[in-house]
Amino acid sequence: MMRSVEILLVIIILTGAFIIASSFAVLPEPRQASPVNLRRLALTTLQMLDSNHELSKVAFSAVDDPVWSELQVALSASLPPDVIYNLTVYEVDSSGSGAALYQYVKHVSNAESLGVSSDASSYFVASSNVTFTFTPEKIGGTLYILNCSDANGWWITGYTAQSLAEDLYKLLSPYFVKTIMVQSTTQLRQLIDGVKISGAPEESVENAVIINTFGESVSMPEEYYQGHSRSSEGYDASAPSGYGYVKYCYTLGQKTREHNWTWASIVGYPFYYVSNTGVFAGEQNNWGIYGMRMTSQGGVRAFLQGLDNQQYQYNDSGVISSVGVVTLNETVVNYCNYYGIYPSSYQTSTRALSILSGYNLTVGLYVFNPADGNYLPGAIYNHVFSGSTNITGSLLALGLTRTPDIRITAISLLSYYRPALYPSKYVANETSRLVVLQLGLVGGV
């Protein structure tokens, strides 16, 4: 009998344990086991409504504006029928006066309460009156953009040098102390002579950046024409027939060194032609373009001889290779994000240069990753005499195939000089509002 009593006690204890355990192990509702992520749904709803900045407009509207009812229609239409909402807009107080950080503005809702379960997401909207600006650091020196009206371009198919110059001006002028359009070959001659062309006190011919927007052609002042006053600096009578104006490229190389210029060639083979629509009016570049003469492969050789202060000697041995598809260097890609300039990172190079030996050149910036051995599709070369640490002239050569993308020129120069961007301080009042969307579920389990 005692054993039966003991067993009875055991059963009572087990029953008690089960009842206690059951009271703790409350089964959740299916909705809790597999909940709809209301927080995410609220956030994506707010993002969707603001995809065309419509939510931002409504949030800054007067509280009695009919657009609030349109917002309510949009919310009701976009959420499932079993989802109820409460959208509240708060003014963000950034005055630092010690008042409440958020001040209630208005709310729209389709229910008195938010049902059995709810969640919320918040979203900041900015007033359309707010503008966010950046102030760029200025690169020392002057930017000259060749815009000569008396010269023709080559390999800038689809553009004119003037249109490219205008776009480059918009892209780069904020970063330079002074940006000047070189409007004629006469003004280019003044630069070659070290003479300012604008009269502005900020202008400096020394240490300037010169962008040649004429592609493979370079503008030539008429004084360098055969038989004119500077013929000896512009024309080599002993050069093979038709290529005599390589001597002008040699002079440009010398002046680049003397003035410590950075000469930018935006596309193709640098210094392959010279152009002046006046003196070459009856002559063409072997491809039927009048106002232009070919210097061929000797042009860049002569420029580099001048840059390195070597004795001029006609040399037309090739320095290029067609390397095909090339990719932007990682450094430049990073600066694309910083400066907000996004050319395609894949480009085709048919004029990659191999000029690092023989001219005291070092690479200041790889614009594109090296391809096919020593051939560089795009780079900024610095000229530094042996034993010296000073840069005496630079060349940006982008050996891409036509047509040019001047964004690459711009990002190359910015990646090299790396001017900082200073965002404007954001201190305006009543320019930002907080929108909170609370969602709840009704009905069902």
Added chain:
Amino acid sequence: MAGATIDHLVSLTIFLAAMLLFIGFFNQMIQTAVVYQQHRATATKCSDLLDTMLLNPGIPKIGEPSVFGLQDTEFTQYTLNSSSLMRLNSSTGTPIYYEKTGTMYSNVTVGFGNSLLMPINNSLCKVVNYSSALNLLRINGAYGFQLTLTPVVTFDIEAERSDDNVELRIDVRGVGFPLANAHVSCYFLPVSLSGDYPDFLPAQATEVSTNEAGNATVTFPLEEGYTYVFLASAQVGGLAGVGFYVPPSDNPRVIPFVDDLSAKSVVLAHSYDVPNTAGSGTLAYNATFVFWNEHFGLQTVAMADSTGTVTSGAGGNFSFVTIPSGNPGVLLVAYGNGAAGGVAVLPWGVGSLGFPVVFGGSTAGREWVATDMRQVIVNGVAYQAKLSLWSLQGVQVVG
């Protein structure tokens, strides 16, 4: 002595019975908790997977994808790439075979004659099928899913044609409620069926507002010998949607099949040849391409080689046209054979016409299906993305 033995036997029997009973009770409690945990894990996985799909750019225009992602790289957050959505093998429409190209096409359809037909096995832009998606998401054998993308704003349009005009009754609805007081931009493109080829006349545009029930009515003049296509967009409070209407036709028609997404080429076939040749006839066609600008105005892009003929039968030909724009839009192909004709529409990007997308397995017969949803944007059009997820690893409930 005998009494003690009996007492022992009875008490032992009761004890064993009670133990077995309580083991069963506790086991059921634990089982229920385990099942709850598994369901909870499925729900968490569902939310994660949905974000993985919607926030990763993955499916390119050409070639095999390396991850399963639908985000548009040019935008942020929940904005989806309509080309990626085109490459999802639809699990609702019946695939269509076209004998002359020897290709099976995935069928995203919103009704008879209005389909987006993508090649299933084209080496350059074949659709992504369900099993590939499971592998790309690394859930093969563990979970099954169904992804549904439904436009938030839907149009139901009815037309009534009289002698000299067409009255279109538009019903615009959201997911939850009618789209009341919405601004509806209407574009009516008449098509002349006389002449060697059908001819699109300049679009007639008008704007109306819906009433409290989401209804609006517009009327456009249209004479005999003309057909038309009607396109509309609705916007209210940041919510946008698009819809269209083409008159149904029992006559032979032109069926546009996507040929290559990257080359932007489309095959135009005679309906008598689909799936197999079942008659002979010739249809002249005239194609044009339209797209929605950022304010949901309709823009037309000129097409090269926009006219031609398609002929059914053994010696007949199909034609190619090339989409002239990089923007998502709508290819409109007017066709006719002198006596009758119509307009075929092909959305170049599912958002252009508010086509729904259903991708993945079937939820039928699953023990527990977790669902989650997000609001997304496709070509500026609001969509609701819903993922249904179930475990394939066997959940047994005892008791």
